[in-house]
Amino acid sequence: MNGIRDRIPLGLGACVLGMILAAAIFASLLSPYPPDRIDPEAFGPEAPGFSHPFGTDGYGRDTFSRALHGARVSLLVGFSAVALYILIGTLVGLVSGFMGGITDHALMRIVDFVLCLPVLFLILILQTLFQPGLTNVVLVIGLTSWAPTARIVRAQVLSLKESLFVEAARALGGGSLRIMFRHLLPNTLGPVIVTATLGIGGAILTESLLSFLGLGVQPPHASWGSMLKDAREYLRDAPWLAFFPGALITATVLAFNLVGDGLRDLLDPKRSA
Numbered sequence: 001m002n003g004i005r006d007r008i009p010l011g012l013g014a015c016v017l018g019m020i021l022a023a024a025i026f027a028s029l030l031s032p033y034p035p036d037r038i039d040p041e042a043f044g045p046e047a048p049g050f051s052h053p054f055g056t057d058g059y060g061r062d063t064f065s066r067a068l069h070g071a072r073v074s075l076l077v078g079f080s081a082v083a084l085y086i087l088i089g090t091l092v093g094l095v096s097g098f099m100g101g102i103t104d105h106a107l108m109r110i111v112d113f114v115l116c117l118p119v120l121f122l123i124l125i126l127q128t129l130f131q132p133g134l135t136n137v138v139l140v141i142g143l144t145s146w147a148p149t150a151r152i153v154r155a156q157v158l159s160l161k162e163s164l165f166v167e168a169a170r171a172l173g174g175g176s177l178r179i180m181f182r183h184l185l186p187n188t189l190g191p192v193i194v195t196a197t198l199g200i201g202g203a204i205l206t207e208s209l210l211s212f213l214g215l216g217v218q219p220p221h222a223s224w225g226s227m228l229k230d231a232r233e234y235l236r237d238a239p240w241l242a243f244f245p246g247a248l249i250t251a252t253v254l255a256f257n258l259v260g261d262g263l264r265d266l267l268d269p270k271r272s273a
Contacts, residue, residue: 010262016255020248024071031065036220045238054244057230066222067244073223074252077137077207078200084142086196089149094188096150097157098180108154114147123206127215137216141203149195156188198260201253208249224249 023030032051039060046056054063096107123140130136160166161184169179210216211225219226224245231241 009258010266013255013258013262016251017259020071020252020255021075023068024075027065027068027072031062031068033062033065035061035065035069035222037061037065045234045241047238048240055238055240057227057238057241058234063227063241063244066227067224067248070222070224070227070245071248071252073134073217073221074204074207074225074249077134077141077217077223078203078256080138081141081145081203081207082196082199084138085144085146085199086149086192088142089146090153090185090188090192092146093150093153093155094157094180094185097154098161098176098184104154107150111147111150114144117144119144120206120209123210124213124215127210132210132215132218134217134221137207137210141206145199145203149192149199152191152195153188156191157184160184160187194260194264197256197263201256201260204249204253204256 037060039056045058046052046060048055052062052064054067056062057066092107092111096104096111122144126140127136166179166183169183174182207216207223208225208228211223212229214229216225217223227245228242231238231245234241
C-alpha cells in the first residue's frame with residue numbers, strides 16, 4: 001500500500017510532463033496561428049475567447065500559440081543545459097573518486113571554487129558581455145551548475161570502488177578506464193538521474209528569469225520568460241497575459257520535482273517496499 005501511495009506523485013508528475021512534452025513537440029500542429037503573427041488592427045490585448053483560448057497580447061499575437069512554442073524553448077534549454085552539466089559533473093566526479101590522491105584533491109578544490117561562485121550574478125554578467133541567445137543560455141547554465149553532480153558521483157564512486165565486483169574486474173586485468181565506465185559508472189546512474197530530473201526544473205526557472213530580464217531568448221522567438229516580460233505593462237488590464245505563462249512554468253517545474261522525488265524513492269535500495 002505504501003509503495004502504491006509513493007508512486008502517485010511520480011505518476012502525476014509524469015502525466016503532466018507527458019502532456020507538456022507532447023504540446024511542445026506538436027506545437028506547430030496545435031497552434032491555431034503563427035506564434036509571431038502580428039495583427040495590424042490590434043489596439044491592445046484581447047481577452048480569452050473561442051478564437052483565442054489564452055487571449056492575445058498587445059500586438060495581437062495569439063498567446064496560446066506563443067505558449068506552445070515557448071514550451072519548446074524552455075524545455076530545450078532545460079534538457080540541454082542539464083545534459084551538459086550532468087556530463088561534466090559525472091566525468092569529474094568519476095575521475096576524482098576513482099583516482100584519489102592528488103587528482104582527487106585538485107578536482108575537489110575546483111569543485112569547491114565553482115560552488116562558491118555567485119552563479120546568478122555570473123550568468124547575468126556573461127549574458128551582458130556576450131550576445132544573449134539560446135546557445136549562450138544553455139552554455140552558461142551548463143558550465144556553472146555541474147559541481148553538485150560531481151560531488152554526488154564522487155561519493156558514490158568512493159563507496160563502490162572497493163567493492164568485490166571492482167576487485168574482480170581488476171583481477172581479470174581490467175584497466176582503469178574499463179573499470180570506471182563499465183563497472184562504476186552504471187552503478188552511479190540512479191542518483192545522477194534524480195539530480196538531472198530535479199535540475200531541469202531549475203534550468204527552466206533560470207532561463208525564464210533571464211528572458212524576463214531581456215538577457216535570454218531574444219525576439220521574435222517566444223519563451224515563457226519573455227512572455228512574462230511582455231505582460232508587465234498589462235498586469236492591471238490584461239492579467240491573463242502573465243497568468244498563463246506563469247502557470248505553465250509552475251506546472252512544469254512542479255512536475256519535474258514530483259518525478260524527481262518519485263524516482264529518488266523508487267531507486268533508493270534502502271527504502272522498504
